[in-house]
Amino acid sequence: MTTKANFPVTAGSVVVPYGHVIGNEKWRGSEVAQRLQGKVKLIFEDGLGLVDFHLSNRTCILYISEADLVAGDEFKRRLVRFRNGSNLRGLVIVEKTQISDQYFSAVQKLVVLELGMVLLPVANQGEAAQLIVQLVREQSRDQGTNPFLRKQRPQLAEPALFQTAQHIPGVGKTKALLLLQHFGSIHRLCNASISELEQVVGQTAAQQIHAFLCS
């Protein structure tokens, strides 16, 4: 996929509804397009610039074929132009085949580490189509179902506080509970004087605890 230098970086603000993919005209009739048909709603548009496919949520796919990799550095210029010229989220799909394998680690370093974009390897256009279908499905799904996303569950602090208190040398379960019940929080425990501690745990332990917390 060669790109003329006068192409715009992207086609401005492309808003893509969920479940849809807007494909660059040049992909019409390709294997990817054929495999996407029926799975997602694929619409072709002219003048998408450097982008091959637009997904929803301001995500763009830039496709790097085996031929692009073998042809030389043109694809790098294209990626850098996209990265500098657009604030859309770039997702790079690269064909990793027996022939292009040797280029892969350099491409990965450029795309992920230097440009901060996402890189996903596929073996051929068929795999690319399957991957795009899943990307579109994932975007249409409720975020709560994402297995890798952090769920904000409020957790009780008490079991952790009980553990924290037991990490003070010389303090086991019994003393930890007594200290927490008496002082109410780790903050107040840290600010307790030796004599205050002595009222709860006895002289030796009080000194040990005070030494740990305050020196």
Add this chain to the structure above:
Amino acid sequence: AGLCRHPPGKGPSLSILADSREISCGAEVISSLRAVHGLHVQVCSLGTSDYVVSTRLAVERTFQSELQGPGNRNRLSQRLQRLQGLFQRVCVILETDRAKPGETSRCFQRTQYYDGALSALVQAGIRILFSSCQQETAVLLRDLALLEHRKGAAIDVPTELEGPRRDLLGFYLSIPPLSYVGALQLCHCLGCPRDLANSSPSAVAAAARLSRDCAEEIQRYLRHSFDPQLLPQPPRAGGKGPAAPRS
């Protein structure tokens, strides 16, 4: 606060932390990092992730086969969810499965499930890197460490603690919002637990290079008023055994 930092460009080589589990399943990664790339690798029981590359980046190393079906994915998703609470950035290195002895070549059958898992990782904002072997994983870890170093996030406190400082580390590690590297930084950059308890969140964040959110969460935790009724099993006073009153 500035005492714990090495001057940029000088001092010892880049440090990264590796989980002790990696000694058995990633021995080549660790030895390659040390011998080929000259990094200082501190093996410790991180528990949460396989590697910690900077003060804010955790790396989980996993095999492609773990994303192929639902059976193996749960472990990974639990670990990644936990890591997102502890680190600003989370990265997965997806390694090609090793051929088992006897197998000539293992053909990777890409499943729909695998594509779905990749999509979910992308959507969750987790960075994905692909590696074909342990040596390549080591190169990726080195590159990540260098990148983080350039951004001023390298681990620049000594990673080994001695004597009573180990107890202090254990104490800080038990504070939920703190990662291993965060606890290490507190050990080196703040005097004692009392100093931590009495410092403002912004002072803690600046001294130990933690995020402001993390520092605030720590302060909330230390000030949380303890209610023994909320322990899962309210411990009995005396608590050594059912019928063993102590004299």
